[in-house]
Amino acid sequence: xxxxxxxxxxxxxxxxxxxxxxxxxxxxxxxxxxxxxxxxxxxxxxxxxxxxxxxxxxxxxxxxxxxxxxxxxxxxxxxxxxxxxxxxxxxxxxxxxxxxxxxxxxxxxxxxxxxxxxxxxxxxxxxxxxxxxxxxxxxxxxxxxxxxxxxxxxxxxxxxxxxxxxxxxxxxxxxxxxxxxxxxxxxxxxxxxxxxxxxxxxxxxxxxxxxxxxxxxxxxxxxxxxxxxxxxxxxxxxxxxxxxxxxxxxxxxxxxxxxxxxxxxxxxxxxxxxxxxxxxxxxxxxxxxxxxxxxxxxxxxxxxxxxxxxxxxxxxxxxxxxxxxxxxxxxxxxxxxxxxxxxxxxxxxxxxxxxxxxxxxxxxxxxxxxxxxxxxxxxxxxxxxxxxxxxxxxxxx
Numbered sequence: 170x171x172x173x174x175x176x177x178x179x180x181x182x183x184x185x186x187x188x189x190x191x192x193x194x195x196x197x198x199x200x201x202x203x204x205x206x207x208x209x210x211x212x213x214x215x216x217x218x219x220x221x222x223x224x225x226x227x228x229x230x231x232x233x234x235x236x237x238x239x240x241x242x243x244x245x246x247x248x249x250x251x252x253x254x255x256x257x258x259x260x261x262x263x264x265x266x267x268x269x270x271x272x273x274x275x276x277x278x279x280x281x282x283x284x285x286x287x288x289x290x291x292x293x294x295x296x297x298x299x300x301x302x303x304x305x306x307x308x309x310x311x312x313x314x315x316x317x318x319x320x321x322x323x324x325x326x327x328x329x330x331x332x333x334x335x336x337x338x339x340x341x342x343x344x345x346x347x348x349x350x351x352x353x354x355x356x357x358x359x360x361x362x363x364x365x366x367x368x369x370x371x372x373x374x375x376x377x378x379x380x381x382x383x384x385x386x387x388x389x390x391x392x393x394x395x396x397x398x399x400x401x402x403x404x405x406x407x408x409x410x411x412x413x414x415x416x417x418x419x420x421x422x423x424x425x426x427x428x429x430x431x432x433x434x435x436x437x438x439x440x441x442x443x444x445x446x447x448x449x450x451x452x453x454x455x456x457x458x459x460x461x462x463x464x465x466x467x468x469x470x471x472x473x474x475x476x477x478x479x480x481x482x483x484x485x486x487x488x489x490x491x492x493x494x495x496x497x498x499x500x501x502x503x504x505x506x507x508x509x510x511x512x513x514x515x516x517x518x519x520x521x522x523x524x525x526x527x528x529x530x531x532x533x534x535x536x537x538x539x540x541x542x543x544x545x546x547x548x549x550x551x552x553x554x555x556x557x558x559x560x561x562x563x564x565x566x
Contacts, residue, residue: 240313243523244274245509247313251517266325266348271407273505279309279317282479282503283407286371289346297405297477298336305330325350355380360388369402373409373481378416385462398562401472408480418488419444420465426492429484431508433525470495471558474542478502487529487540496561497542506535
């Protein structure tokens, strides 16, 4: 009876697969169906149901397949199950807090690429290039980045324990942190010396363009005369809203200059974005519609970057370097330049798929390559970095 039940179930599922494959497919109808590979999949599915020591739930089994299939493409693609899909739909109104980090996937583990200033992570001693090995004693080895992000978030004031190991080291560290609700992070600024401004972009948030313009105007007033140099600090900036990155770049470029391109297999994945000062049509909250300071298009700029500079921050750095609008100093950037698209799989599940790569104005791909600075700086001493930036403004090299 048990064997008969198994055969009926297997035949039913095989029939479902055949019906699915025979249905019109809008994405792969010009490619042959890999029947041999599907036959192996069906055989393994049958072995599991017939011979595995425990009963296996079909839903869990197939969702594990979906997740592994997408995760193995790259570090950003992922399967979004019903629980996570619902969370993504409601996150805008969420009261969740986190610890102030940005992560990527490296060697199958979550890897810290950005730490926000004055965050629980920075205060606890987490570092750029830390691998997160476990969250609340649960290994992250089988988690995709969406699942890790969900584990990191929680109620404001709640505790979380992490086990981490720094890149290139053997010793593991255990840390306890308290989650905090983060405010929208704006630009930090200072007048470093007469005529020299400093602006740090920690994250390309919805208000960063407004904050950057306001900071520049405020520093200009405090200087009592026209500023003669700007240090733009993009160290450990993980990017953020893509439109904000394009608009920040447009502040420093001449009109109609190409900021970045995206290239993919789908026609809609191939785009070009140009600097059109003041012509971004408010496609995200905080898009700047006021008067853009003309001085930003001509003021000498030094951009500080490092291995934590990623994604949208790399787009800005590359554009300023390639148009010779800014001298880059520091270390090679992370090389994280891809676009993910959410595809609905069912009414309550989806697949997040990498569909395009960013390229710089000169056609260089950011993903996996990063942006090399014009002048290398070793060490982490902030005073040494500022001194090098001041010297670069003075000498132009």
